[in-house]
Amino acid sequence: MQFTQDFFKPEIREEFEIQAMMKRAWAAQMEVLQVVADICEENGLQYFADGGTLLGAVRHQGFIPWDDDIDICLKREDYNRLISILQRQLPYGFVMSGMYAGTVRLRMAANVSHLRVIADETLWNFNDYMKYFHGFPYQRVGIDIFPLDYIPVEAKLADIQKIMMIQGMNLLENWTTLEKAGKLEESLQEYEKLCNVRIDRQNTKNGLWKLTDAIASLCHKEEAEYITNYIYWIEKDSYKMKKECYDEAVMLQFENIQIPVPAMYDEVLRAEYGGDYMTPVQGAADHDYPFYGHMEEELKKQIKAVGFDGSVEEFCQEVSSGRLWV
Incomplete structure (x- = not known):
């Protein structure tokens, strides 16, 4: 997946500052999304942008400025098929984590009710990881995949x-x-x-x-x-949509790619966010932002340990470009 160098520059969107590292996180997750999207297409599975990713596609034509993850969903019948297919078709370096993972380590890597596809750090050389994921240094980058079920x-x-x-x-x-x-x-x-x-x-x-x-x-x-x-x-009874909302998908712009969304996305977004969903509201994430925040200090220690005298951003640039090998 190609990104211009301008994409990785810090930027203000909707009066919110997006750091260069967050841009790297966005790009890295889009790479994981592409892996999953290719498998879905090859196997006739329809996925949809979900949650903040759906709202971002509709309202911002990309990430919500203060969002830091990618969510997609599939109807249950496709979701169950995907679980089986991923075990056989994920390319080397990528794994499922969560309850359907093949090892205890990977089941514990995602203590959540849904599926995640992540880059498994045990399968990557750090330099290759940094190059593939556009200089994003934090391990287990991935996306969330949710099932849609019937009431x-x-x-x-x-x-x-x-x-x-x-x-x-x-x-x-x-x-x-x-x-x-x-x-x-x-x-x-x-x-x-x-x-x-x-x-x-x-x-x-x-x-x-x-x-x-x-x-x-x-x-x-x-x-x-x-x-x-x-x-x-189970927490919000109004969070339900007519099942016909997901009968068809349409493609919308999402940063530098197109992403499928439910054709009746207005009803879906109203159910989750209310009728004023087009009005941006900062700080609405359901987890700490950024998701890698708890790993920042450890990364700085590791950078110091390898003898690199520069900032975290400079380190990411040097390693991902191949000019620095660690």
């Missing part, structure tokens, strides 16, 4: 599904606290009784993640009028 028309069934999801997510969120208090096993047994299942105690937490994912997928398309991301719907 039962019958309200009673929808409520039962929501209760099972909420209790499962609460268990996961309070896992460590319950474990320290000696109440984890009791809570697990109560949840098993609610769901009428047995969770494998050899891989308990990941089994619970998979169970909540299975619960979200219980309703089929023909049994529903609305589609949603269950993780958001």
